[in-house]
Amino acid sequence: MDFRAHEIAEDGTESVQPSRIRFRSQDQIRSMLIEAGLVVEDVFGGFRSEPVGRGVGALVVIAQRP
Numbered sequence: 001m002d003f004r005a006h007e008i009a010e011d012g013t014e015s016v017q018p019s020r021i022r023f024r025s026q027d028q029i030r031s032m033l034i035e036a037g038l039v040v041e042d043v044f045g046g047f048r049s050e051p052v053g054r055g056v057g058a059l060v061v062i063a064q065r066p
Contacts, residue, residue, distance in 0.1 A: 001020070001022075003018075003019055004017065004019070026052060026059060029061055030061075033061065033063045038064060039063060040062070040063045041062040042062040043061050044062075045057075045058070045060075046060065
């Protein structure tokens with residue numbers, strides 16, 4: 001998904017920053033991390049260690065080098 005973030009500074013100057021978000025499944029993220037040589041330690045559905053489930057707001061992955 002492509003979008004633009006508009007920001008107006010205190011002095012009235014406006015800046016526009018184009019951004020792109022790519023949504024990935026848990027399996028896709030896990031595969032990319034493994035391909036990069038990392039070991040996936042844990043996966044959570046939020047920053048408070050919530051379980052992964054449908055409709056979660058975030059996917060938090062704990063990975064490290066072996």
